[in-house]
Amino acid sequence: MFVVGSGGVHLVDELRSLGANFIDVEIKRFPDGEKYVRIAGSGERAIVLSSTFYPQDEKIIELLLLGDALRERGFEYLRLVVPYFAYSRQDRVTKEGEPISVRAIMRTLGLYYDELYVFDIHNPETLRYFPGKAVNLSPAKAIGNYFKEKLENGVILAPDHGALGRAKAVAEFLGLEYSHFEKRRVSPTEVKMYPVDVNVRGRDVLIVDDIISTGGTMIKAASLLKKLGAEKIYVSATHGVFSEGAIERISKAVEEIAVTNTIPTPVSKISIVPEIMKLEASHIV
Amino acid sequence: MFVVGSGGVHLVDELRSLGANFIDVEIKRFPDGEKYVRIAGSGERAIVLSSTFYPQDEKIIELLLLGDALRERGFEYLRLVVPYFAYSRQDRVTKEGEPISVRAIMRTLGLYYDELYVFDIHNPETLRYFPGKAVNLSPAKAIGNYFKEKLENGVILAPDHGALGRAKAVAEFLGLEYSHFEKRRVSPTEVKMYPVDVNVRGRDVLIVDDIISTGGTMIKAASLLKKLGAEKIYVSATHGVFSEGAIERISKAVEEIAVTNTIPTPVSKISIVPEIMKLEASHIV
Numbered sequence: 001m002f003v004v005g006s007g008g009v010h011l012v013d014e015l016r017s018l019g020a021n022f023i024d025v026e027i028k029r030f031p032d033g034e035k036y037v038r039i040a041g042s043g044e045r046a047i048v049l050s051s052t053f054y055p056q057d058e059k060i061i062e063l064l065l066l067g068d069a070l071r072e073r074g075f076e077y078l079r080l081v082v083p084y085f086a087y088s089r090q091d092r093v094t095k096e097g098e099p100i101s102v103r104a105i106m107r108t109l110g111l112y113y114d115e116l117y118v119f120d121i122h123n124p125e126t127l128r129y130f131p132g133k134a135v136n137l138s139p140a141k142a143i144g145n146y147f148k149e150k151l152e153n154g155v156i157l158a159p160d161h162g163a164l165g166r167a168k169a170v171a172e173f174l175g176l177e178y179s180h181f182e183k184r185r186v187s188p189t190e191v192k193m194y195p196v197d198v199n200v201r202g203r204d205v206l207i208v209d210d211i212i213s214t215g216g217t218m219i220k221a222a223s224l225l226k227k228l229g230a231e232k233i234y235v236s237a238t239h240g241v242f243s244e245g246a247i248e249r250i251s252k253a254v255e256e257i258a259v260t261n262t263i264p265t266p267v268s269k270i271s272i273v274p275e276i277m278k279l280e281a282s283h284i285v
Numbered sequence: 286m287f288v289v290g291s292g293g294v295h296l297v298d299e300l301r302s303l304g305a306n307f308i309d310v311e312i313k314r315f316p317d318g319e320k321y322v323r324i325a326g327s328g329e330r331a332i333v334l335s336s337t338f339y340p341q342d343e344k345i346i347e348l349l350l351l352g353d354a355l356r357e358r359g360f361e362y363l364r365l366v367v368p369y370f371a372y373s374r375q376d377r378v379t380k381e382g383e384p385i386s387v388r389a390i391m392r393t394l395g396l397y398y399d400e401l402y403v404f405d406i407h408n409p410e411t412l413r414y415f416p417g418k419a420v421n422l423s424p425a426k427a428i429g430n431y432f433k434e435k436l437e438n439g440v441i442l443a444p445d446h447g448a449l450g451r452a453k454a455v456a457e458f459l460g461l462e463y464s465h466f467e468k469r470r471v472s473p474t475e476v477k478m479y480p481v482d483v484n485v486r487g488r489d490v491l492i493v494d495d496i497i498s499t500g501g502t503m504i505k506a507a508s509l510l511k512k513l514g515a516e517k518i519y520v521s522a523t524h525g526v527f528s529e530g531a532i533e534r535i536s537k538a539v540e541e542i543a544v545t546n547t548i549p550t551p552v553s554k555i556s557i558v559p560e561i562m563k564l565e566a567s568h569i570v
Binding site: 032 | 319320321326339345346371386389392393397
């Protein structure tokens with residue numbers, strides 16, 4: 001049984017079409033801005049689903065209220081599915097005095113939830129901050145399937161070495177070659193990117209990352225690939241946290257951009273819902 | 286040493302004038318909406334101060350991030366002062382399936398803070414949800430001092446029986462009489478209010494409550510008091526959670542309205558800062 005928060009509403013139709021069951025939820029806001037939630041149903045186990053995109057703080061508090069309501073109603077085991085996990089990039093202390101923000105959120109959600117499922121979290125190491133079982137799901141097959149027909153003899157590239165695992169997962173699913181970009185400082189003000197150990201001339205390329213925000217890196221990479229003689233250039237990511245105008249800028253620079261629907265955007269063409277359905281199947285009620 | 290969050294900034298000048306010490310805090314927002322905090326300082330003990338008025342969810346998450354940053358920096362004992370505590374009116378399950386929202390927030394803050402101080406919380410019983418020491422501070426003396434000169438031979442009234450303790454505290458501090466209103470349904474659509482066992486004719490009256498939102502009750506009470514021959518009518522509350530236009534409507538109906546500065550409003554003329562300073566004095570560093 002799914003309990004869907006504000007950040008999961010965009011996934012409901014597809015979940016329903018795949019046979020998911022739901023516990024109805026009422027979510028509203030009082031005139032003073034406080035959230036109000038109410039669940040209509042009872043049971044022992046539930047899967048709470050909500051991505052925590054903007055306004056992320058409201059969605060996080062809502063998850064606490066839903067957790068409290070479910071516990072109050074007697075639910076004993078709660079799975080939490082947060083396809084896009086807010087604060088996941090604040091995963092280390094870069095300057096003294098900073099928090100590890102993702103830790104604070106994970107610990108907080110751990111007060112109410114037994115298990116946590118996320119998609120392609122920025123730093124999977126951070127899942128250890130969740131007190132219960134925490135699983136990082138991969139959208140690699142979903143992304144691979146979407147681009148399968150478009151990438152005969154293609155290459156999968158990660159925008160940096162840290163994202164190589166993502167490129168590898170998509171490439172292995174499709175049986176394609178993969179590599180990554182490296183950055184080299186060529187002058188005090190200029191950094192050059194280049195793809196490592198791979199010939200892109202005459203080939204189609206898919207660049208995959210976890211999050212796209214401004215798209216600056218993607219646009220730079222695409223421009224370089226064109227100079228190197230690449231044919232069609234595709235861009236994909238798990239989470240489309242697009243800043244103002246980013247989709248338009250990227251769209252102009254590449255053949256196509258497609259991200260998953262962990263966050264609803266105009267280019268969220270790849271669905272993670274089948275992966276979420278598997279969680280219901282494995283959740284013995 | 287005080288660490289001040291977004292909901293405490295309006296109290297800083299007065300705290301400083303009374304000799305408070307601060308640990309500098311940087312608080313900003315990333316382009317995607319995530320909050321970023323950073324504390325500049327170290328030590329063993331700190332008092333984190335932030336009221337959680339609108340946008341309350343952001344202020345709550347900020348308190349978690351501040352707590353995480355302070356613990357990361359080695360602080361061992363953290364006092365939390367939340368003059369206005371959001372979600373405090375969601376203190377019981379009225380309809381099946383609701384959370385006890387205030388419990389969820391208290392448990393969450395308890396992950397990072399050892400002690401909690403609030404002012405005149407809607408239901409003091411809810412403080413038991415905070416895992417550490419939790420104290421409800423009274424603004425009765427501050428409110429009493431503000432109205433002292435205006436209330437010779439005055440009466441203090443609570444708008445309902447539940448608020449009687451507040452009226453009593455202010456009245457005893459000022460050596461005045463106190464009572465409360467009761468409501469009686471006179472027809473299926475009409476409820477009449479009347480003050481219990483007190484003669485207001487020719488006397489000045491102060492009505493005190495914990496929270497004023499729309500001001501509807503206060504305006505109704507003032508109108509009735511006028512009919513009963515009261516002289517000047519004053520209205521006060523700890524927390525001014527005013528809805529649109531409420532201050533104007535109440536101001537027209539009474540001699541004066543004054544609330545405390547747990548929430549900054551145009552009529553937050555009564556300061557709770559001296560009470561907060563006592564917490565620093567008692568906080569052995």
